[in-house]
Amino acid sequence: MLIARVIGDVVATQKHASHEGRKALLVQPLNLDGSDRGDAVVALDSADAGIGDRVLLVTEGFSAMTSVGRPESPIDMAVIGVIDRIDLLPSSPPHLR
Amino acid sequence: MLIARVIGDVVATQKHASHEGRKALLVQPLNLDGSDRGDAVVALDSADAGIGDRVLLVTEGFSAMTSVGRPESPIDMAVIGVIDRIDLLPSSPPHLR
Amino acid sequence: MLIARVIGDVVATQKHASHEGRKALLVQPLNLDGSDRGDAVVALDSADAGIGDRVLLVTEGFSAMTSVGRPESPIDMAVIGVIDRIDLLPSSPPHLR
Amino acid sequence: MLIARVIGDVVATQKHASHEGRKALLVQPLNLDGSDRGDAVVALDSADAGIGDRVLLVTEGFSAMTSVGRPESPIDMAVIGVIDRIDLLPSSPPHLR
Amino acid sequence: MLIARVIGDVVATQKHASHEGRKALLVQPLNLDGSDRGDAVVALDSADAGIGDRVLLVTEGFSAMTSVGRPESPIDMAVIGVIDRIDLLPSSPPHLR
Numbered sequence: 001m002l003i004a005r006v007i008g009d010v011v012a013t014q015k016h017a018s019h020e021g022r023k024a025l026l027v028q029p030l031n032l033d034g035s036d037r038g039d040a041v042v043a044l045d046s047a048d049a050g051i052g053d054r055v056l057l058v059t060e061g062f063s064a065m066t067s068v069g070r071p072e073s074p075i076d077m078a079v080i081g082v083i084d085r086i087d088l089l090p091s092s093p094p095h096l097r
Numbered sequence: 098m099l100i101a102r103v104i105g106d107v108v109a110t111q112k113h114a115s116h117e118g119r120k121a122l123l124v125q126p127l128n129l130d131g132s133d134r135g136d137a138v139v140a141l142d143s144a145d146a147g148i149g150d151r152v153l154l155v156t157e158g159f160s161a162m163t164s165v166g167r168p169e170s171p172i173d174m175a176v177i178g179v180i181d182r183i184d185l186l187p188s189s190p191p192h193l194r
Numbered sequence: 195m196l197i198a199r200v201i202g203d204v205v206a207t208q209k210h211a212s213h214e215g216r217k218a219l220l221v222q223p224l225n226l227d228g229s230d231r232g233d234a235v236v237a238l239d240s241a242d243a244g245i246g247d248r249v250l251l252v253t254e255g256f257s258a259m260t261s262v263g264r265p266e267s268p269i270d271m272a273v274i275g276v277i278d279r280i281d282l283l284p285s286s287p288p289h290l291r
Numbered sequence: 292m293l294i295a296r297v298i299g300d301v302v303a304t305q306k307h308a309s310h311e312g313r314k315a316l317l318v319q320p321l322n323l324d325g326s327d328r329g330d331a332v333v334a335l336d337s338a339d340a341g342i343g344d345r346v347l348l349v350t351e352g353f354s355a356m357t358s359v360g361r362p363e364s365p366i367d368m369a370v371i372g373v374i375d376r377i378d379l380l381p382s383s384p385p386h387l388r
Numbered sequence: 389m390l391i392a393r394v395i396g397d398v399v400a401t402q403k404h405a406s407h408e409g410r411k412a413l414l415v416q417p418l419n420l421d422g423s424d425r426g427d428a429v430v431a432l433d434s435a436d437a438g439i440g441d442r443v444l445l446v447t448e449g450f451s452a453m454t455s456v457g458r459p460e461s462p463i464d465m466a467v468i469g470v471i472d473r474i475d476l477l478p479s480s481p482p483h484l485r
Contacts, residue, residue, distance in 0.1 A: 001315070001333040001367060003301075008185040010100075012153050012178035013144070019178070024098070024153070026129075026183065031330040032317075039128040042098040042153060046365075047304070051186045056303050056315070056333060060352030060367035061157030067365035074143075074164035074177045076098060076157035080365045081303035081310070086317065088299040089342045105282040107197075109250050109275035110241070116275070121195075121250070123226075123280065136225040139195040139250060148283045158254030171240075171261035171274045173195060173254035202476040204391075206444050206469035207435070213469070218389070218444070220420075220474065233419040236389040236444060245477045255448030268434075268455030268468045270389060270448035292412075292430040292464060294398075322427040323414075337462075338401070347400050347412070347430060351449030351464035358462035371462045372400035372407070377414065379396040380439045 002029045002037065003083065004057040006049050010042050022068065025049060025079055027057055032088070043077035044068060056081040099126045099134065100180065101154040103146050107139050119165065122146060122176055124154055129185070140174035141165060153178040196223045196231065197277065198251040200243050204236050216262065219243060219273055221251055226282070237271035238262060250275040293320045293328065294374065295348040297340050301333050313359065316340060316370055318348055323379070334368035335359060347372040390417045390425065391471065392445040394437050398430050410456065413437060413467055415445055420476070431465035432456060444469040 008026035012019075023045040029037040041057075046067045049055050057079055058064050064078035065071050105123035120142040126134040138154075143164045146152050154176055155161050161175035162168050202220035217239040223231040235251075240261045243249050251273055252258050258272035259265050299317035303310075314336040320328040332348075337358045340346050348370055349355050355369035356362050396414035400407075411433040417425040429445075434455045437443050445467055446452050452466035453459050 003333065008183060010153070010180060011182040011184070012180045026185065037330060039134060042100065056301070058352075058365050058367050060355075061155075061160035063352035063356065063365045063367040064157075065160065065163075066356075066363045071363075072163045072168075074155050074160045074175060076155050076160040078365060083301060083303045085302040086299060087302070088317065105280060107250070107277060108279040108281070109277045123282065136231060139197065158252075158257035161254075162257065162260075169260045169265075171252050171257045171272060173252050173257040202474060204444070204471060205473040205475070206471045220476065233425060236391060255446075255451035258448075259451065259454075266454045266459075268446050268451045268466060270446050270451040294430060328427060347398070349449075349462050349464050351452075354449035354453065354462045354464040357453075357460045362460075369462060374398060374400045376399040377396060378399070379414065 001080070002057045002059060003032075003086070004029045004055055004079075006051050006053045006055060006079070007040060008051070019044065019073070027055065027079060029057060030054075041077055043079050044075050045079050047079050047081050049079045049082055054083045055079045056083060098177070099154045099156060100129075100183070101126045101152055101176075103148050103150045103152060103176070104137060105148070116141065116170070124152065124176060126154060127151075138174055140176050141172050142176050144176050144178050146176045146179055151180045152176045153180060195274070196251045196253060197226075197280070198223045198249055198273075200245050200247045200249060200273070201234060202245070213238065213267070221249065221273060223251060224248075235271055237273050238269050239273050241273050241275050243273045243276055248277045249273045250277060292371070293348045293350060294323075294377070295320045295346050295370075297342050297344045297346060297370070298331060299342070310335065310364070310366075318346065318370060320348060321345075332368055334370050335366050336370050338370050338372050340370045340373055345374045346370045347374060389468070390445045390447060391420075391474070392417045392443055392467075394439050394441045394443060394467070395428060396439070407432065407461070407463075415443065415467060417445060418442075429465055431467050432463050433467050435467050435469050437467045437470055442471045443467045444471060
């Protein structure tokens with residue numbers, strides 16, 4: 001999973017019924033220092049995430065499908081949780097990294 | 098999913114029956130600012146997309162297969178919707194991104 | 195799918211029975227302008243492709259497996275069609291890309 | 292699989308029940324020389340790994356799901372083992388690499 | 389599949405029973421000219437490959453799992469064959485590439 005930020009949403013003429021009633025979020029994957037990690041992608045929301053939330057992004061198809069409980073949906077990325085806290089352990093000595 | 102633009106199509110001597118009757122579209126993935134995101138790829142159309150349309154592109158195999166309702170098809174990318182609107186929320190403060 | 199060119203083949207001491215009787219092709223993924231897209235990869239042939247052919251390359255495992263009708267084969271890439279023609283629509287205005 | 296180092300953990304408001312009771316680890320993929328390989332990712336722990344451990348990281352969805360014995364979980368990366376030793380054979384002549 | 393060279397092995401405290409009795413090989417993906425293609429990865433051996441062997445590397449999860457006959461194993465890469473010969477056809481004119 002990647003850490004990402006919700007930055008918008010996408011309205012599309014969906015042809016596949018499985019996407020109806022689901023928000024398609026525009027999310028920006030992030031590096032640990034908060035900088036952009038590549039460009040934004042579109043993910044289905046399964047965590048009631050809102051604009052500005054820092055979220056967990058699943059980037060693989062079968063995993064993403066199960067997140068919404070619809071294993072026959074054409075979903076390859078999904079937001080599966082809103083991040084409360086990241087603990088980057090300072091106690092780990094630099095040479096261990 | 099990625100945002101992409103339909104820029105052409107591909108005619109191939111298909112050996113796999115599952116592709117018959119489906120358009121193989123040439124699509125160019127895009128960054129948020131509209132610039133090219135890598136080079137073009139070939140995706141099966143499941144959204145009646147046309148040349149010039151801005152579309153949602155699924156880039157994972159199992160997801161792409163389900164989009165056309167044929168889980169035993171050799172499809173790894175599919176166009177699953179035509180984008181009507183992208184809302185990039187300006188209300189999210191820069192430091193949140 | 196990617197556009198690729200068949201540039202050779204690979205003879206291996208196969209340990210998995212599912213690969214027997216199948217050609218393992220060396221294929222070079224291509225950009226739209228015909229330049230190399232990364233380095234060559236090895237794909238199973240399911241389209242009777244020959245050296246020099248421009249082909250459609252499926253790059254995902256489950257999709258590749260279904261292309262040869264053997265869902266329990268260790269195949270992650272397959273050549274699924276020989277390209278006859280690519281129509282890159284000139285009618286699409288530059289600003290649309 | 293990639294070699295990675297556990298550098299922290301992530302606490303999220305999980306919406307999917309399958310993640311409950313599992314640690315979401317922040318892991319940094321590594322090159323052979325110990326330098327960073329891209330940026331850190333988030334993986335579910337199925338090896339009782341701790342901060343500072345050098346681990347084996349599975350980066351594909353279906354594989355990751357099976358590592359935790361929950362094939363319907365939205366997991367795309369998992370820590371599946373703690374590395375004891377890497378033998379980089381010096382006996383292999385340079386020209387063989 | 390990628391062409392790779394076996395350069396070592398990895399000993400890990402495996403938590404998943406499916407990996408027991410299998411060698412975890414350290415393999416270096418290669419470009420056609422023999423140079424390194426990114427950094428080394430860890431793959432399960434299903435071809436009795438040895439140090440220095442040039443091998444076929446499957447890099448997708450479901451494919452890798454089937455290579456060892458264990459579809460519920462957390463394996464995302466596997467060595468599935470030892471390469472005997474690569475025929476890079478010189479008869480293909482440069483302009484065809």
